[in-house]
Amino acid sequence: MKRIALLVVAGLIVWSSHMSTTIADEPIRPNIVLILIDDLGAEALGCYGGTSYQTPNMDRLAAEGMRFDHCYALPVCSPSRAELLTGRYSFRNGITQVILPRFPKKLNTQRDRTFVQMLADAGYATCVAGKWHLCMDFADHRDHIAGAGFEDRYMWRLFRGNTITRHYWNPELWIDDQRADDLGKDKFGDDLFSEHAMQFMRDHRDGPFFVYYPMTLVHSQTATGKNYPASPDRLKPGDDPDADVKPRQAGFAQLVAYTDKLIGKVVDEVDRLGLAENTLVIVTGDNGTDRTITSLLGDRKIRGGKATLTEAGTRVPMIVRWPGTIAPGQVAEELVDFTDFFPTLLDAAGVNMPNEYAIDGRSFFPKLKGEAYPARTWVYRYWRDRWFIRGADYRLDSDGRLWDLREDAYEPKPALDSPQTVEARKQFKQAVAELHAAD
Incomplete structure (x- = not known):
């Protein structure tokens, strides 16, 4: 493989090669399927110790691959998605809040390039199906998703003007830069999005392909339309672990179960096509669970932390499967954040970064192969x-408070003064200063 130099400059990682986006010598050219769940913290999954919901397919995926115990998104939607695609922290890429009429920004993919652009330049067929949430109405930004590197686009039209549209039943659709509402009539959004993702895999089975499936599920709303259930599959009596609690919680359990079912269908299609050993599948979430939802993690209750800079607001599931490359049943304790997907997926594809292109992410690709890194x-x-910076044992908040995470990261205690905490505070403050010095 072509060697590249790695430099750390004021917190940014700069990749340098002798060419622009290139394919490394004798690259592994796997297909890549990246599934992003909406508003689901790690505490919800059985493989993470959750006991409130049915997640057999994601649990199976973890058993067949690698589960990362410490993956951190941002606490809300748009900033996480921007970080994931650009490999740059939100204060650099400009998407620091949820994109809404009061914050009508869009991701600048000419300035902040996406790894998808680089995969496409290297010959990957690219598809996105589902929720974008990196600009306002597509009618005003017709080329935005294509400009991010996606040749095939089958989307929920989140905004019609300044109005948020339906996304469960009867979704408003935007397909390859055109409005296509009629196709969503009497349909469930994620049935359409998952089927399109699977059809793209069938059409491009000779590969390599990259499929990004940012689900409109799970979220937390249950009022999805007159005469419609919360999901196409109503749970049978006795199957709902939250049947005795408020309807919103019970509806959320249905949505989680259906989310898991669709993820299982997509992964099963990879297997049915005979592509398992040449397909890297990643399942993760964009932020923590909604704060109206309380879940059981073992025998303790965890309230959702969406829109809070807390463990519950930022710790998300991350499960990776690649048979033949990733040994089954592994648990990774390493820290990962959303900027790390950019270099990792390019490494997996054997694609070199453009000259002197600076990102914040660090590749965890060696971990997938069982190598030290x-x-x-x-x-x-x-x-x-506002911000926090955390290591394995401590977390420093932007208000100066230092927390001890060793006993319980969800309900940490104030860190007591000691040589260890003094050193942790010093190193954290230095790291933050270096990050913002490069801004």
Whole structure:
């Protein structure tokens, strides 16, 4: 493989090669399927110890691959999605809040390039199906998704003007830069999105392909339309672990079960096509569970932390399967944040970065292959001019409070003064200063 130099400059990682986006010598050319769940923290999955919901397919995926115990998104939707695609922290890429009429920004994919653009330049067929949430109405930004590197686009039209549209039943659709509402009539959004993703895999089975499936599920709403259930599959009596609690919680359990079912269908299609050993599948979530939802993690209750800079707001599931490359049943304790997907997926595809292109992410690709690598010693989460930085044992908040995570990261205790905490505070403050010095 072509050697590349790795430099750390004021917190940014700069990849340098002798060419622009290139295919490395004798590359592994796997297909890549990236599934992003909407509003689901790690505590919800059985493989993470959750006991409130039915997640057999995601649990099976973890048993067949690798589960990362410490993957951190941002606490809300748009910033996480921007970080994932660009490999740059939100204070650099400009998407620091949820994109809404009061914050009508869009991701600048000419300035902040996406790894999808680089995969496409290297010959990958690229598809996105589902929720974008990196600009306002597609009618005003017709080329935005194509400009991010996706040749095939089958989307929920989240905004019609400044109005948020339906996305469960009867979704408003936007297909390859055109409005296509009639196709969503009497349909469930994620049935359409998952089927399109699977059809793209069938059409491009000779590969390599990249499929990004950002689900409109799970979210938390249950009022999805007159005469419609929360999901196409109503749970049978006795199957709902939350049947005795408020309807919103019970509806959420249905949505989680259906989310899991669709993920299982997509992975099963990879297997049916005979592509399992040449397909890297990643399942993760864009932020923590909604705060109206309480889940059981073992025998303890965890309230959702969406829109909070907390463990519950930022710790998300991350499951990776690649038979023949990733040994089954592994648990990774290394810290990962959403900027790390950019270099990892390019490494997996054997694609070199453009000259002197700076990102914040660090590749965890060696971990997938069972190799040692210089893992992160901290993750940095930034939202609306506030932040935290955490390592394995401690977390420093932007208000100066230092927390001890060793007993319970969900309900941490104030860190007591000691040589260890003094050193942790010093290193965290230095890391944050270096990050923002490069801004």
